[in-house]
Amino acid sequence: MAYKIISSQCTACSACEPECPNVAIYEKDGTFVINPKKCTECIGYFDDAQCVAVCPVDNTCVIDTSYPRYQAA
């Protein structure tokens, strides 16, 4: 699995972008999006998913269940 950003709730504040250890977050059409291929759910880097911890709108960075759970190498 990976995290995804619910774009209708994203305020485009950009707080998540520099916090992502995988550089998986970028701006697209006025909101921010997560590249699921790069997202590791912060496993191996931090105890908490950084985008979730810094996002000012609760329940905006959420697990995208359409991707399999990330497995640390």
Added chain:
Amino acid sequence: MLGQNQTEPLEEMMQQIAEYKGCGTSSEGGKASCGSSSAPEDMAPEVWEKVKNHPCYSEEAHHHYARMHVAVAPACNIQCNYCNRKYDCANESRPGVVSEKLTPEQASKKVLAVASTIPQMTVLGIAGPGDPLANPEKTFKTFELISKSAPDIKLCLSTNGLALPDHVETIKAFNVDHVTITINMVDPEVGQYIYPWIFWKHKRVTGIEAARILTERQMLGLEMLTAAGILCKVNSVMIPGINDRHLVEVNRAVKSRGAFLHNIMPLISAPEHGTVFGLNGQRGPTAQELKALQDDCEGEMNMMRHCRQCRADAVGLLGEDRSAEFTTEKIMEMDVQYDIEKRRAYQEIVEQDRQEKVAARNAELLELEKEYSDVKILVAVATKGSGRINEHFGHASEFQIYEVGTEGTKFVGHRRVDLYCQGGYGEEDALPTVIRAINDCAAVFVAKIGGCPKDELRAAGIDPVEKYAHEFIEQSAVRYFKEYLGKIRSGEIVHVDRGDADIRQGAYIAA
């Protein structure tokens, strides 16, 4: 005390300096101050040099000089219960709200465009809409570009303080000589009710622990600024029942660490803002509650009372907002010629006007020196700036409030009276709104006023005064007060306590 038969040249010069620097909101006994009552000897020459043209640091300067904010810093590292940056009504004015975010390059272009159009724009601030120091690259890149292209413009920034200790050196390196920290508490027990969380060392920290870290970082940051010789203003949001009495303690804590100015602001709270406080019905203070707290803190340090709690993209004098003239689309089309000499020439004229104003008030005060009375009144003033009574009653979007007594005049605040954004407030409701906002005033000074509102004001016990149209505010206030005292003596009027007034809470229509 100066101004009382002191004729020594040095004393006289100190007085001129103190007045000139523009801090003199209070003319009590000829004392200079920054919206306050600190003696001029408290103010080193290099300090007044820094504040004299800064509308946010000097009450007197704010009648003449303009500022602008550029919204290059959208990210934030803490959450406050009074803030919600998602909501952007273009007609709304409050911190944390912007219409469009800018890149540092766009911001730099915008600053040049505004500085060329508004030559009295002397200050560029970065105040969000998030926290400038949570966006350090964008913030400092903007400062770098502007310090190259417009070296005469003062740079300042406003922060929650969490990241401040990490950046004091860089702030110093960019010659940023004004930093504002928002400090709402020095006790984590209080702070837990204001800050739900902070983002700290890659974790979301909540509760008392979050407030403890934040207050430690704020105090450390303030001490470092003071040590670096950077002027620091402290902003505090007054939240009745949560931190209102505690702010006296905050005042002592920041003063002892070298803060220059304390700005206690009323909580802006309405359900439509979508903030925690807006939704849970937390009220803001009344005008007199705010004034009483500011008065209590004033003995301790300089108080700012002219803050308009502006947007993070505001442009113009503090009481106006010209940001709509400078959208990215419009500035990209502008052919900007930055002429530093033209700006300087314009500012010299402003300076002459300022000195004239101070001289007029002081001359008027001389006669009052012989009198003593404990009567004090508040007067509301309709003004477009320059320290003159030059606005029509019906066109005023705010009234400036002055306290007058035998000791002199003092600017004690302003009341916004613009119409509400939400429906239900038609023309017929506008006047009661105005009366509620200036209900604690004995008179309202205007350039002109219609017959109808005049009668209604009189019925409410507020004297509408047109005879000082286009004259200086403070000189007129002293004149009016002399007459007022005369009328009390002759028994024509009886001095009564005017009670309290409302602080406007809703969004407003700028047009």
